[in-house]
Amino acid sequence: MTGSCLPDAPYPYPATPLDAIEARTAERLLGVALSSGGDHADLFFQYRSGGDIAFEEGRVRTVSRAVVLGLGVRVVRGDASGYAYTEELSDARMLDAARTAGQVASQGGGRSPLALRAAALPSFYPIAELAQERPGEDKVALLRRADAAARAFDSRIVRVEAGFAEGWSDVLVATSNGVLARDRQPMVRFGISVVAEERGKRQSGRSGTAKRRGLELFSEFGATPEDHGREAARLAVAMLHAEEAPAGPMEVVLAAGESGILLHEAVGHGLEADFNRKGTSNYSGQIGRQVASPRCTVVDDATVTNARGSINVDDEGIPGGRNVLIENGILVGYMHDRISSHHFGVKPSGNGRRESFRHPPLPRMTNTILLAGNEDPRDIVASVGRGVYAKRFSGGQVNISNGDFVFALTESYLIENGKLGAPLRGVNLIGNGPEVLRNVTMVGHDFQLSDGTWTCGKDGQSVPVGVGTPTVKIKQITVGGTRTP
Amino acid sequence: MSSEAGKRSAADPGPCQELAERMLSLAMRAGADGAEVLVRDGAELEVKLRMDEPELVKEAGSRGLGLRVLKDERVAVTYTSDFAPDAMRAFAAESVALSGLAEPDPLAALPDREEMARTIPDLDLWDESVLSLDVAEAMRWCRVGEAAARKFDMRVTNSDGASFGRGIGASAFASSAGFSGAYRGSHVSFIVEPVCDDADGKKRNGYHFTSSRSVDGLQAAESVGIEAARRTVAKLGARKLDTCQVPAVFTPEVGRSLLGRFAGVISGGAVWRKSTYLAEREGTQVASPLVTIVDDPLLPRAPGSRPYDGEGLAARPNVVVSEGVLRTFLCDVYAGRKLGRKSTGSAGRGLGGGPHVSTSNFILRPGRASAEEIARLDRGLLVTELMGFGFNPVTGDFSQGAGGFWIEKGERAFAVSEITIAVNFDDLWKGVDAIASDLDTRSSVQCPTFRVAKVTVAGT
Numbered sequence: 048m049t050g051s052c053l054p055d056a057p058y059p060y061p062a063t064p065l066d067a068i069e070a071r072t073a074e075r076l077l078g079v080a081l082s083s084g085g086d087h088a089d090l091f092f093q094y095r096s097g098g099d100i101a102f103e104e105g106r107v108r109t110v111s112r113a114v115v116l117g118l119g120v121r122v123v124r125g126d127a128s129g130y131a132y133t134e135e136l137s138d139a140r141m142l143d144a145a146r147t148a149g150q151v152a153s154q155g156g157g158r159s160p161l162a163l164r165a166a167a168l169p170s171f172y173p174i175a176e177l178a179q180e181r182p183g184e185d186k187v188a189l190l191r192r193a194d195a196a197a198r199a200f201d202s203r204i205v206r207v208e209a210g211f212a213e214g215w216s217d218v219l220v221a222t223s224n225g226v227l228a229r230d231r232q233p234m235v236r237f238g239i240s241v242v243a244e245e246r247g248k249r250q251s252g253r254s255g256t257a258k259r260r261g262l263e264l265f266s267e268f269g270a271t272p273e274d275h276g277r278e279a280a281r282l283a284v285a286m287l288h289a290e291e292a293p294a295g296p297m298e299v300v301l302a303a304g305e306s307g308i309l310l311h312e313a314v315g316h317g318l319e320a321d322f323n324r325k326g327t328s329n330y331s332g333q334i335g336r337q338v339a340s341p342r343c344t345v346v347d348d349a350t351v352t353n354a355r356g357s358i359n360v361d362d363e364g365i366p367g368g369r370n371v372l373i374e375n376g377i378l379v380g381y382m383h384d385r386i387s388s389h390h391f392g393v394k395p396s397g398n399g400r401r402e403s404f405r406h407p408p409l410p411r412m413t414n415t416i417l418l419a420g421n422e423d424p425r426d427i428v429a430s431v432g433r434g435v436y437a438k439r440f441s442g443g444q445v446n447i448s449n450g451d452f453v454f455a456l457t458e459s460y461l462i463e464n465g466k467l468g469a470p471l472r473g474v475n476l477i478g479n480g481p482e483v484l485r486n487v488t489m490v491g492h493d494f495q496l497s498d499g500t501w502t503c504g505k506d507g508q509s510v511p512v513g514v515g516t517p518t519v520k521i522k523q524i525t526v527g528g529t530r531t532p
Numbered sequence: 533m534s535s536e537a538g539k540r541s542a543a544d545p546g547p548c549q550e551l552a553e554r555m556l557s558l559a560m561r562a563g564a565d566g567a568e569v570l571v572r573d574g575a576e577l578e579v580k581l582r583m584d585e586p587e588l589v590k591e592a593g594s595r596g597l598g599l600r601v602l603k604d605e606r607v608a609v610t611y612t613s614d615f616a617p618d619a620m621r622a623f624a625a626e627s628v629a630l631s632g633l634a635e636p637d638p639l640a641a642l643p644d645r646e647e648m649a650r651t652i653p654d655l656d657l658w659d660e661s662v663l664s665l666d667v668a669e670a671m672r673w674c675r676v677g678e679a680a681a682r683k684f685d686m687r688v689t690n691s692d693g694a695s696f697g698r699g700i701g702a703s704a705f706a707s708s709a710g711f712s713g714a715y716r717g718s719h720v721s722f723i724v725e726p727v728c729d730d731a732d733g734k735k736r737n738g739y740h741f742t743s744s745r746s747v748d749g750l751q752a753a754e755s756v757g758i759e760a761a762r763r764t765v766a767k768l769g770a771r772k773l774d775t776c777q778v779p780a781v782f783t784p785e786v787g788r789s790l791l792g793r794f795a796g797v798i799s800g801g802a803v804w805r806k807s808t809y810l811a812e813r814e815g816t817q818v819a820s821p822l823v824t825i826v827d828d829p830l831l832p833r834a835p836g837s838r839p840y841d842g843e844g845l846a847a848r849p850n851v852v853v854s855e856g857v858l859r860t861f862l863c864d865v866y867a868g869r870k871l872g873r874k875s876t877g878s879a880g881r882g883l884g885g886g887p888h889v890s891t892s893n894f895i896l897r898p899g900r901a902s903a904e905e906i907a908r909l910d911r912g913l914l915v916t917e918l919m920g921f922g923f924n925p926v927t928g929d930f931s932q933g934a935g936g937f938w939i940e941k942g943e944r945a946f947a948v949s950e951i952t953i954a955v956n957f958d959d960l961w962k963g964v965d966a967i968a969s970d971l972d973t974r975s976s977v978q979c980p981t982f983r984v985a986k987v988t989v990a991g992t
Contacts, residue, residue, distance in 0.1 A: 103805075106635035109886060112613035112627075130590040134613045144592070150667065152588045161837045183633040199559065208807050242806050242926060249806060251926045292931075294954065294990035295775040324580065326690050327727050329735060440922040444933070448727055448735035451950050453920035453933030476924035477929035477952045477990075487576065527931040527952025531775055 058120040058174050060231045063094040063217045064136060065117055070163045072141075073221035076215055077160035078291040080122050080145040081223060084152030087123040088145075088160065089222040092136075093404040094180065097214025101431040102190035103207075106432065110183070118322060119404035120148040125388055126324070127151050130407045161225035168230060168366055170356045171350050172259035178213035181262055186211045189265055189272045193239045194275030201284050205249075207276075211235075211439045218362070226364035233259050234355070234511065236500055239275050243283035251260035252290070253457075254283030257355050257511065264353075270498065283438070284459055292459070292474035292528025298434035298464065299524045300427055300474065305497035306439050307514030311415050311454040311482035311503070312443040314338075314345060318372050318380075318399070319505075320387035320509050321411040322447050329450040329481060330378060338378045339484035343372040347382055354421040354496060356414035356513035363399035363408050370396045372415075373484075384410040403493060409506060414513030420490025424518035427489045429465035430434045435526055436467055437476070450480035453527075484520055491518030545714035548573050548704035551615060555597060557708045558624035564601040564631075566642040566708045568843065570881055571597045574701030579667060581674035582693030589667055596885040599740055601627050602732050605636035609886045639869040640841070642709040642919035647865075647875065649711060652839045653719075656832045657717035659746035662698055670696040672724055673753045680725040680757030685765045692737060692755070705881070711844030716723075717833070722753065725829065730768050738764030744972050745833045746933040764915075766937075769949035773938060773991035779912040780953060780987045781939075781963075783903070784972035786918045787979035794825070794961070797925050798852055799889040800867030800876075809928035809958065810858065816860040819961035822899065825853040827862060827878065829892030836893040836976025839894070842881025847892065850876050856962075864889050881982035895978040900966035903981035906966040908942040913989060915953065928957035951991040958986055 065186075073090055076468065080088035098112040119132040119139055129151025131144040178186070190209045197207045215233040220226065227262060238255030254275040254471070262271055284289055322328035337343070349358045349367030358367040363385050369377055381387070384399030400411035428436060436459060443454030455475050461468040496515035503512045552569040559567035563956035575593040578585075596613045612623045674694035683690050704714035722741035726829045728736045740752035782790060791900035802808040809972035818971060819825075829838045829847035843846050843865055851859050863871065864879035864887050880890025907914050912921065931954035955963075968981035 052737045075981075105635060106637065107636075108637060108640070110609045110630050111608055111609040111611075112884065113884060115611075117613075125585070126589050130588065130592075132592045132594075132597075134594060147591050149721065150591075151586065182759055187633065197701045208805070244806070249809075249926050251807065283768045291740070292954075294952075294988050296992055297822040325692070327735065329733065329738070381755075395551070405592070405594070407590065446919070448738065449561040449730070449949070450734070451933065451935075453922070453952070455920055455922040455931070457924075461880055472927065473922065473924040473929045473931065474954070475920055475933060475952050477919075479950060498689065509623055525772075525950070525952060525990050526991075527933070527954050529954045529988045530957070531777060531988060 057170065060177065062531050063245045065094050065217050065219050068092055068219060071361040071426050074160060074163055076141055076145045077223045079142055080120055080123050081158060081160060082148045084271040085122040085124045085149060085225050089121050089361050089363060091119040091404050094115055094217040095214060097212065097294055099210060099212035099395045100186055100190060102194060102209045104151045104169065104375050105194060107417065113409045116139065117404040118144060118452050120144045121407055122148045123152055123153040123386060126187060126390065128407050132405050160161065160223035163221055163227040164225055166226050166228040166364065168228060168359045170357055171367065172233060172234055172353050174261040175263045175327055176261045177215060177233060178262050179215065185262060187192050189237065193276035196273035197239060197241050200277050200280035201243065203245050203284055204241050204242045204280050205244045207239065211237055211240040216403050220360065220362065220364040222364050222511060224299035228364045230359045235260055235264060237265065237275060241279045241283050242252060242486045243287055245287050248287055250283050250286035252279045252286065254278035255500050258498065259355065259357060284442060287471040289472040291530045292471040293526055293530045294362040294528040295526060296523045298431050299437045299521045300431060300434060301516060301519045301521065302407050302436065302438040303424065303491060303493045303497060303516060303518045304497040305514065305515040306437060306499055306519065307416060308440045308454055310345060310417050310442045310516060311412060312445040312454060315412050315415045315482050316445050316447055317450055318382055320383045322382050322383035322392065324387045325392045328447050333378050333502065335376055337376050338481055339373050339489040340378040341376040342487050342490045343373055343376050343484055346418060347412055348372050348461045351414050351496060351513065352415050354487050354502065354513045355411065355511045358413055361397045362401045365399060365465040367413060368397045382410045382412060402510060406508045411497050411505065412503060412512050413531060414496065416496065416515040417517065419492050419494035419517045422489045424491040424493045427491055427515065427518050427520050428462060428467065430520065431462045431465060434462045436462050436469065443481065452480055453477045476524050477527060478524045486522040487519055488522050489520035538572050543573060543700040543702045543716050545704060545716050546703045551597065552704040552706040553625060553712055555599060555620060556708060558621055559599060559601050559627065560708055562624040562628045564603050564628050566602040568600050568642065568707040569597060569795055569811055570837040571704045571799040574699060577670065577698040579670035580693050581676060581678060582673060583691055583803060584675060584678065586671060586692060589696045591672035596883045598884050599627050601631055602641060603628055603631045605638055605640060606634040606641050606884065607629040608634060611884050615985055621716055622694065625786045628924045633826065639866060640708060642844060643865045643875065645710045648709055648842040648844050652715065653830065655716065655830065655837045657745055657837055659718045661747050662700060662718045662720050665698060669754060677722065677724040677753040677757040680760040681724050684758050684761035687728050687765050688726045688761050689728035689729045692727055697721045699838045705844055705845045709844065713840055715839050720750060721752055722811060724757045726761050726764045727983060728768055736764060736767040736770065738767060753781055766873060767778055767947045768820045769908055769960040770935065773948055773989055774864040774949050776956050777986055777988050777989050779983060779985055781907045781912065781914045781981060781983045783916050783981055784970060784979045786915050787916055787982055788975060788977045791894060791979045792977045793923050795891045795894050798858065798861050800861040800863035800871055801889045802925060803861050804870035806869060808925050814858050814861060816858060817856050818965040819856040822963050822967050823853055823856050824895065824897040824962060825895065827891050827894050828979040828981050831893050834892065836894045838892055840892065842879035843888045845875055845877045845879065850878065862889050862891065877976055893976050893978060896980060898969045898971040899964060901968050903968040903970045906968050906981060906983050907939060909939045910941060912939045913948065914939055914944065930955055930957050930960065953987045953989055955987040
């Protein structure tokens with residue numbers, strides 16, 4: 048990559064209440080947390096400032112702003128956690144939280160925490176300027192540009208709704224094994240959704256992006272508000288003439304980029320180590336075994352510059368990393384948090400993440416990707432007699448226990464005799480994770496990380512993630528249409 | 533903040549209402565033309581146990597304030613959890629200033645004064661007894677429930693554990709349109725999630741849960757565990773189906789997710805945004821004559837009850853669908869104005885955002901037949917699980933992953949998994965040909981078992 052205009056010095060983030068948290072305060076709280084026993088304790092201080100602008104019917108409808116501050120305290124004993132949090136950073140409330148979290152351990156005579164030392168962290172999300180520091184009018188201008196581009200695209204666009212969101216989180220993690228880590232995590236998000244109408248028939252289309260960036264993101268090729276406006280409009284108009292999708296098992300080509308959602312659902316969740324620690328994942332006890340086609344190498348990579356799922360440090364103080372999960376089809380590792388890495392006796396992988404200070408950490412994905420192969424994507428489509436070309440998705444879900452997963456297509460096409468045909472109406476695909484990965488028969492050389500706004504939910508906690516794949520052919524997946532053969 | 537303040541008792545409506553009123557007057561003094569304030573104060577306890585070992589004890593209290601201000605027909609929505617007097621004053625002023633970035637919208641005004649609720653009915657949403665339940669007692673529930681599941685059947689080989697949750701909360705709302713009120717509520721729930729090993733290495737998981745406003749209202753831990761195990765073991769040997777078109781029976785658990793999606797397409801917000809296939813269908817047949825759907829916020833002790841809505845209007849029951857005819861869209865004040873009518877008192881309100889249309893207790897009226905009777909099909913599918921996000925409200929296209937049981941000659945023949953069912957929502961609701969009497973009242977979207985004449989099943 049060339050042409051970067053980012054400054055060399057770290058971006059000077061604004062001051063927050065976390066500046067006032069002293070190491071000795073944290074050490075004292077950790078001591079109290081462990082005073083009735085326990086193997087480990089950690090503190091998670093968080094200040095989050097965010098806002099959004101909702102644009103609808105050609106005008107800014109609502110402007111919102113929120114600031115959140117709090118501390119979560121966790122005490123771990125074996126596989127058990129005690130957890131408490133407070134929104135007031137007064138001594139009294141923080142001590143209360145530490146004692147409450149400590150309830151889980153009742154052995155007495157706890158260990159004392161080690162002295163805290165500031166950890167050196169990588170910097171995976173350099174920004175030119177925090178979006179929040181720019182005037183609101185600049186962001187409104189982005190929304191107007193997207194709105195105008197969508198309306199200009201086609202006269203059948205009857206409604207446009209667009210939104211801009213910005214936020215950044217200042218986090219400070221302190222652990223009883225002496226780690227003190229502070230990270231500032233920015234995010235901007237832009238989205239547009241439109242409705243197209245023709246003779247009483249309506250269809251919707253959307254486009255958007257979210258990254259750990261500043262407003263500079265929106266002047267890059269392919270990421271301008273106009274690009275998103277036109278893309279949403281294109282999709283809505285294209286779908287006006289979509290046909291009923293077929294029902295039944297078919298050959299499926301997954302387009303590069305967003306199709307990574309399949310990977311996220313089909314294998315990603317099953318490789319989160321908490322399920323494997325409990326033996327409730329279909330990948331439990333499978334390390335070293337062939338679990339996918341040899342064409343598949345799957346990586347969870349927190350180090351991708353400015354990506355939505357990247358983290359300099361996880362929410363337990365472990366630096367973010369690049370972890371190979373499946374190498375040439377062989378399962379080589381899981382994604383760990385502290386509890387699971389301790390359980391398996393391996394190094395933590397930097398996947399302990401949480402939604403906020405109100406939540407205990409869990410093993411979670413960051414950016415989960417399938418590495419490129421060497422096929423030409425055109426050859427992949429040309430090789431299909433009759434099948435479905437899956438291009439855009441609204442989301443997916445998996446049952447961890449048996450690997451059955453679904454994902455919803457918002458843009459797809461019939462493939463007939465190696466050529467793309469009619470667009471298909473919204474349809475669901477269903478498959479089984481391990482089975483689908485064994486059925487990967489071609490992998491393209493055109494890897495893409497999706498720039499979409501992916502958010503992963505688990506145990507009621509949402510975290511931002513990234514997904515990505517090259518073009519992939521799968522021998523057979525069940526397509527959930529309405530047209531029976 | 534002194535440690536006295538640290539011990540403030542949670543879920544007390546009085547102090548919440550004082551805070552709401554104080555912020556309202558600060559916002560008006562800061563120059564707002566109108567304002568409304570929501571304050572919530574709550575506490576949660578969550579206890580999880582797995583394989584007879586404690587897994588999580590989480591306990592915390594939380595208090596926050598959401599403000600909506602209007603100035604020159606411009607709207608800003610803000611959130612804070614900082615209640616220091618200076619911070620509250622600054623927050624009010626910043627919120628009013630923030631509205632300057634929005635653009636004037638004449639319809640974005642508070643409700644008319646005469647629309648506001650005058651009385652606050654007592655809906656019996658609070659039960660003091662939940663407070664007496666401590667960590668040890670919650671853990672005992674988990675231990676008994678999980679043990680019952682594991683003992684019930686040898687084939688229960690693993691467990692995702694058992695969880696007990698308790699929440700208490702006070703909510704206060706004050707509006708410059710002429711309303712100030714507060715109430716409190718309690719909630720307890722308990723779930724057991726067993727896991728079985730199936731042939732060829734697949735695992736089958738299931739669950740059963742109970743929930744109520746009071747501890748007395750819960751099903752006993754042991755019977756929850758047994759029911760969870762029964763449901764999980766029944767899934768063993770599940771297989772795919774051939775692609776076909778058949779009648780489908782939906783249990784209350786999955787019917788609820790369909791009914792919840794229906795709530796989305798009759799929302800006034802979706803109607804004026806043209807983002808529902810029902811936008812022009814008010815007053816017409818949108819479902820089979822067997823279908824009557826009401827939204828009732830005034831049911832005593834129910835999970836979705838509220839004494840007033842998210843804009844301070846009197847809560848009232850609305851018949852949404854009567855014998856298949858769509859009687860009304862649900863509206864908040866803004867959606868109502870957009871559609872040239874009054875609000876139906878259906879505004880919801882969270883701390884982080886402004887008012888929006890939201891259902892309270894959204895209920896598909898039960899019929900007379902038993903669930904067993906309506907599932908006695910010659911050939912069909914009993915759906916007990918739905919998965920995924922395959923629904924487009926603009927077109928009504930519905931396609932989701934499903935699991936359940938194949939029914940043949942009136943009996944459950946075998947368990948089914950890894951199939952999809954697809955049907956347009958319009959055909960789904962018009963195709964309802966039987967509704968059972970077993971209304972499930974555990975959640976705010978309440979559904980009995982019901983049957984749909986035809987869906988497309990995609991399998992092998």
